[in-house]
Amino acid sequence: MKRTLFLNPPSFQDFDGGAGSRYQATREVVSFWYPTWLCYPAGMIPESRVVDAPPENLTVDQVVPLARDFDLAVIFTSNASFATDLATISRLKDENPQLVAGLVGPQVTILPEESLASGPQLDFVARREFDYTMLELAQGRPWDKILGLSYRKNGRIHHNDDRPLIEDLDALPFVTDVYYRDLHIENYKIPYLRYPYLSIYTGRGCPHHCVYCLWPQTFTGRRYRVRSVENVVAEVQKALEHFPQTAEIFFDDDTFTANGERARQIAAALAPLKCTWSATGRVNTSYETLKAMKEGGLRLLVVGFESGDPQILKNIKKGTTPEMGLRFMRWCKELGITVHGTFIVGLPGETRASLETSMRFACRLDPNTIQVSLASPYPGTEFYDYCREKGYMADQKLVDGSTGYQQCVIDYPGLASEEIFKAVSRFYRRFYFRPRALARITWCMVKDPVERRRFLQQGQEFLTFLFRRRQKKEENGHSVPTAAHDLQRTG
Incomplete structure (x- = not known):
């Protein structure tokens, strides 16, 4: 079994658009998601380690020496961080010329050929779910036999057949063991x-068809596959045994x-644990399901x-x-469920009038936070x-190359x-x-x-964000970062 490093690499300051985040940009308030996608395969490979550089505040110089201890390096990349991730691989391989290194994530799933052509330092990319x-x-199976793998051999790029999405999610390890x-x-x-x-994650994929959502369209599929x-x-x-301090x-x-019935079943099973939990949801959730989840600790x-x-x-x-x-918010307020509401500006058909409509709508809904x-x-x-x-794309570059701001x-x-940019603030x-707010x-x-x-x-961090945003805008002469936070994420 190859010694394997699973790395969520350093890139931009306070960047959290990688291994556990669906929104690939630097945020206005510092926050970090767990590198859950990397932890699943790490839990199956005994001689592995997950290094999450951003929340550890590790620099590239601090990460590079790790290359000496591993045979294989797997880096979760994103649209925003792709260039810096390639540079990190170069540094790792300079440190250990025998290291085999590759990238995973939606970015290389969609563009495997282009990704591998970006530099000879990249040995492989894994498309879609990459656990197995x-x-x-890591087991040393011949590369031409590994489903879902694209790789370089003798100067040529090869693409193996796709790997089917995982059906038996119960067979995967507990990621919280790897967190621990x-x-x-x-x-x-x-x-x-x-x-x-x-x-x-209690399941993967989403049955809904939102045109903007990255993950179901590129990575996990439009079918909700669930754990028991x-x-x-x-x-x-x-x-909770590993981390009794969990809030x-x-x-x-x-x-x-x-799946409303399953959500109710999970809530009922969690109730005896008396733990506090939260989740993603949709406005079409039934009152019965909301009530059951609240009673189960939501x-x-x-x-x-x-x-x-x-x-x-x-x-x-x-x-x-x-x-x-509006009906959903009325039910949540009646049941005492806190709601974090997310909104997107600049969607297809957006106008000045629709922006105003959305702002009025948000105030009328009055979720706890947005x-x-x-x-x-x-x-x-x-x-x-x-x-x-x-022909609506004015630029192909989705983030600023020095800050990671969208x-x-x-x-x-x-x-x-x-105008769309200014609408956010x-x-x-x-x-x-x-x-009221x-x-x-x-x-x-x-x-x-x-x-x-x-x-x-958070107030201090947000003011710092605004100051940095203004600086970049003045330097570039046009709008650069948005105040986007983390979600084009829920169905």
Whole structure:
């Protein structure tokens, strides 16, 4: 078995767009997701180690010496970090010329040929789910026999057949065992989750067809494959033994509530554990399911409202309506479920009027917190194809090369990229500078010292972000970063 390094590499300052994050950009408030995708294969390879450089604040110079201890290096890359990740591989191989190194993730899944052609330092890429692909590589199986692998041999690039998506998710190891072995729970924080938190996938894939969402279209598929209820609960129990300091479990599926009956079963099985948990959801979740989840320990749902304009919701194939969103929020408030609502500006059909409609809609919904993202046309998505075909992409570069901040790359007829960019901060101001929102934040700070410290820290980080954003805008002469946070993520 080859000694294998699974690396979420350093790139931009405070960048968390890699191995556990669906939104590939630097955020306005420092936060870190677990490198869950790397931890699955690491749990199957005894002589392996996961190194998560961003939350450990490791530099490339600090990571490079690790190459001496391994035969195989697997790096999770993204659209934003691809160039810096290639440079990291070069440094690793300079340190250990015998090292075999490759990339995984949606970026190389969509562009395997182009990725391998980018530099001779890259030996292979693994397409789509790579758990067993990495296991077979570590076991020394001949490369031409490994499904899902693209590689370079004798100066030529070869692409093996696709690997089928994994059906038996219960056969995979518990990622929280790898967290316990290799990671430090205190390094991970998300603004809307209690600290410290743990994230777990209870399933992979999403049955919905949102045109902008990267992962189901490029990586996990549009079918919700799930672990058994017993397997999920067993991991939660073991995770709480590993990490008794855990304040919250987060079920980070694309859409946890996609199967309402199963969500209710998990909630009922978790109830005796008396643990606090949160999850992703959709506005079409039934009252019965919401009630059952609340009774089973649910605290918060992360929900993608996206827009308040009915036509835009149709354009993006969301499968929801504003009326469904209002009903959902009414039910959540009745049941005492906290909601973190996500919105996207710049979606197909966006106009000045639809932006105003969405801002008014968000205020009417009044979720506890929101995040506002800039629509990003990732290669491999329907949204990307739409923008290319219509000629709406003003730039191919989705992030700024020095900061990792997302760039505003879409110009619509009658709505320029500059206006879309400015709409993000305007959206935040409209929502949070309301008496009701300010009163809610003030009350949280008064009654809970932990929340007070958290809000003050996040406020400082957000102001720092705005200062850095303004600097980049002045340097480049146009809008560069958005105030996007983490989600074009829920169904």
